[in-house]
Amino acid sequence: MADASLTALYQDIILDHYRRPRNKGTLDRASVSVPMRNPLCGDEITLELEMNGDEISDLRFTGRGCSISQASTSMMTEMVKGKRADEVGVIGERFRAMIMGDADAASDAVLDKARALAGVARFPARVKCALLAWNALERGLAEFAARSDTADPETER
Numbered sequence: 058m059a060d061a062s063l064t065a066l067y068q069d070i071i072l073d074h075y076r077r078p079r080n081k082g083t084l085d086r087a088s089v090s091v092p093m094r095n096p097l098c099g100d101e102i103t104l105e106l107e108m109n110g111d112e113i114s115d116l117r118f119t120g121r122g123c124s125i126s127q128a129s130t131s132m133m134t135e136m137v138k139g140k141r142a143d144e145v146g147v148i149g150e151r152f153r154a155m156i157m158g159d160a161d162a163a164s165d166a167v168l169d170k171a172r173a174l175a176g177v178a179r180f181p182a183r184v185k186c187a188l189l190a191w192n193a194l195e196r197g198l199a200e201f202a203a204r205s206d207t208a209d210p211e212t213e214r
């Protein structure tokens with residue numbers, strides 16, 4: 058069976074984030090709220106971002122699903138809090154490359170603890186679990202940017 062390889066996949070750091078998720082909850086003043094599902098596995102999260110201009114000043118998530126999806130979301134929130142959208146884009150790109158099996162990305166310090174998820178590259182069925190949080194984040198930033206382009210808060214009623 059796949060038990061041995063699954064054991065390698067579910068490393069301590071992943072289980073720690075799954076059992077004690079960071080930044081779980083909701084925000085009083087969310088700029089964007091993004092629900093995202095992975096029907097293949099049944100994972101679901103709702104990601105809330107509080108933006109200060111181009112910077113993610115705070116973020117929270119709620120959700121449920123497999124340990125990969127929830128731990129990946131928890132790690133993502135720690136990595137991007139306080140960062141600008143362009144910095145987040147770079148990190149997200151590296152994370153995506155790592156999950157798709159890029160060895161250089163898997164050793165890139167910018168990914169910090171999220172490198173614990175590098176093993177997901179060997180389990181194609183779990184790729185969508187690991188990317189769920191980053192897909193939600195990208196959609197949230199895009200929605201916020203689109204809204205900022207068309208609506209100037211100074212002139213909004």
Ligand code: ZN
Nearest residue numbers: 098100123186
């Ligand atoms: Zn999953």
